[in-house]
Amino acid sequence: MSPEMPSDRFVRIAELSAHAGQSVTVRAWVTHVRSSGKIAFAVLRDGTGVCQTVFVKNQLAPEVWERFAELTTETSVAVTGGARAEQRAPGGFEMGVTDLQIIGTSPADYPIQPKEHGIDFLLDNRHLWLRSPKQRAIAVIRSEIEQAIHDFFYEHGFLRVDTPILTAAIGERSGLFATEYFDLGNAYLAQTGQLYGEAAAAAFGKIYTFGPTFRAEKSKTRRHLTEFWMIEPEVAWNDSAANMRLQEDFLTYLVQRVLERRGAELAELERDITKLESVTVPFVRLDYGEAVAIVQKKGSVTQWGEDLGAEDEALIVADYDRPVFVMNYPKGAKAFYMKENPDDPRTVLCNDCLAPEGFGEIIGGSQREDDYDKLLARIHEEGLPVDAYDWYLDLRRYGTFTHAGFGLGLERTVAWICGLQHIREVIAFPRMMHRLRP
RNA sequence: UCCCCAGUAGCUCAGUUGGUUAGAGCAUUCGACUGUUAAUCGAAGGGUCGUAGGUUCAAGUCCUACCUGGGGAGCCA
Numbered sequence: 359m360s361p362e363m364p365s366d367r368f369v370r371i372a373e374l375s376a377h378a379g380q381s382v383t384v385r386a387w388v389t390h391v392r393s394s395g396k397i398a399f400a401v402l403r404d405g406t407g408v409c410q411t412v413f414v415k416n417q418l419a420p421e422v423w424e425r426f427a428e429l430t431t432e433t434s435v436a437v438t439g440g441a442r443a444e445q446r447a448p449g450g451f452e453m454g455v456t457d458l459q460i461i462g463t464s465p466a467d468y469p470i471q472p473k474e475h476g477i478d479f480l481l482d483n484r485h486l487w488l489r490s491p492k493q494r495a496i497a498v499i500r501s502e503i504e505q506a507i508h509d510f511f512y513e514h515g516f517l518r519v520d521t522p523i524l525t526a527a528i529g530e531r532s533g534l535f536a537t538e539y540f541d542l543g544n545a546y547l548a549q550t551g552q553l554y555g556e557a558a559a560a561a562f563g564k565i566y567t568f569g570p571t572f573r574a575e576k577s578k579t580r581r582h583l584t585e586f587w588m589i590e591p592e593v594a595w596n597d598s599a600a601n602m603r604l605q606e607d608f609l610t611y612l613v614q615r616v617l618e619r620r621g622a623e624l625a626e627l628e629r630d631i632t633k634l635e636s637v638t639v640p641f642v643r644l645d646y647g648e649a650v651a652i653v654q655k656k657g658s659v660t661q662w663g664e665d666l667g668a669e670d671e672a673l674i675v676a677d678y679d680r681p682v683f684v685m686n687y688p689k690g691a692k693a694f695y696m697k698e699n700p701d702d703p704r705t706v707l708c709n710d711c712l713a714p715e716g717f718g719e720i721i722g723g724s725q726r727e728d729d730y731d732k733l734l735a736r737i738h739e740e741g742l743p744v745d746a747y748d749w750y751l752d753l754r755r756y757g758t759f760t761h762a763g764f765g766l767g768l769e770r771t772v773a774w775i776c777g778l779q780h781i782r783e784v785i786a787f788p789r790m791m792h793r794l795r796p
Numbered sequence: 797u798c799c800c801c802a803g804u805a806g807c808u809c810a811g812u813u814g815g816u817u818a819g820a821g822c823a824u825u826c827g828a829c830u831g832u833u834a835a836u837c838g839a840a841g842g843g844u845c846g847u848a849g850g851u852u853c854a855a856g857u858c859c860u861a862c863c864u865g866g867g868g869a870g871c872c873a
Contacts, residue, residue: 390833390834392831392832392833392834392835392836393829393832393835394828394829394830394831394832394835394836395828395829395830396829396830397829397830397831397832398830398832399831399832399833399835401833410832410833412831412832414830414831415830416830431823444831446831446832446833447831447832447833448833466823466824466825467806467823467824468823469806469807469823470807471806471807471808471822471823471834472822472834473807473808473821473822473823473834474807474808474809475807475808476807476808476865476866477865477866478803478864478865478866479807479808533871549872550873571873573871573872573873575870575871575872576797576870576871577869577870577871577872578866578867578868578869579867579868579869579870580867580868581872581873582871582872582873583873586873587873588873665871665872667869667870668868668869668870669869710873718873719872719873720873721873722872722873765873766873767872767873768873769873770873771873781873792864792865792866
């Protein structure tokens with residue numbers, strides 16, 4: 359390097375193009391080495407990008423050249439050299455190496471290879487699998503969606519409220535994780551923040567929650583985790599129709615945001631973005647009765663009164679290029695807190711939102727029952743412990759109010775936008791029935 | 797909880813109607829190569845065929861049980 363070059367500096371790979379012609383130092387991990395005798399290549403990654411580095415024997419100090427031979431997959435290194443544009447390099451940019459320091463060696467048995475692996479093996483090595491390009495793309499898109507969620511609600515005047523994770527038995531009916539709680543018997547990991555969200559909506563107007571939820575269901579499907587993240591807005595004075603308008607504006611915002619800012623990551627995942635570009639308002643709205651008629655016409659044995667199964671959902675969605683709302687299910691198929699439909703008291707004012715392309719249900723929402731007597735009657739009908747819901751009933755005693763909200767499953771949404779068949783890849787460390795580590 | 801499927805080298809898999817010493821690619825180690833793109837070429841090492849029984853002259857292969865995992869149902873997001 360010529361003496362007028364600036365002194366060495368540390369640079370992230372993503373920033374390299376701004377340092378063309380300068381000598382810089384990158385600290386990163388080796389993903390790949392190739393050698394052809396007197397010229398050799400090491401590909402580095404540092405989380406911000408990937409960069410090819412070039413080692414030329416007769417341009418390097420002998421000890422630096424010999425050090426190259428020690429590089430193995432996932433060795434951590436500091437590489438110094440000149441950054442330059444180079445058409446032959448992946449990504450169009452590379453470094454001509456002048457110095458190499460090995461920071462941490464990596465034994466030759468690094469398990470993840472650039473080839474097909476079985477899912478059991480990959481999940482056992484999840485802590486290392488995360489270093490792969492595709493896994494990085496997924497993590498980036500997930501983070502973009504999380505940020506977009508906060509931005510959407512902030513811009514729309516919502517207050518974020520954090521609801522408890524340790525709760526008394528309350529909420530959904532499905533499996534609870536229990537843990538000892540001092541002298542108070544068992545506490546349960548929260549399955550929803552909704553009931554607390556309703557209390558907060560009466561206090562603050564428009565709120566949302568964003569947090570982990572836990573379901574001890576023995577589910578082994580591509581759509582279930584025992585620990586997943588849920589976003590639950592709750593809006594005072596919204597009815598069911600307003601609730602659905604909020605959902606479609608919200609989902610459309612999230613999809614647009616990823617399309618605008620994370621095209622490179624969608625490309626890494628080979629996502630067909632035309633499928634995302636067609637996600638525009640208004641979404642399709644089907645009454646539950648219409649939905650049953652549609653699936654029956656297509657051969658389903660589902661009868662009026664039963665919940666729609668996974669196959670039914672696929673049959674419904676097949677006809678549309680955008681998400682579908684199925685509204686106003688029979689009371690018996692849905693939770694106790696949903697408001698009775700005044701136009702058909704057999705049903706409740708609720709909706710599911712089904713993602714296109716067969717990705718299934720990503721939202722469940724409803725207008726909440728705001729009539730004290732009807733809510734109490736439903737609690738009795740379901741055989742729920744009334745004393746556990748005394749505070750929840752108070753929300754109807756002290757100034758009851760029309761309100762509605764919904765729960766968005768974060769992993770299902772990310773899986774849909776990424777075009778992934780299984781939600782386990784969409785969270786860094788998935789928790790499933792048969793898997794508690796890493 | 798129920799139904800279906802799979803366990804053979806570090807990884808991904810092949811292994812015929814049961815028949816000699818268990819096969820490949822990738823990875824690893826050694827060697828060759830001055831522009832490679834999951835480089836290429838040559839060589840080498842690497843196995844209690846998930847576990848335990850059983851049938852048979854003979855079992856990776858057939859039978860039973862169990863273990864582990866996967867896909868799906870139900871439930872839901």
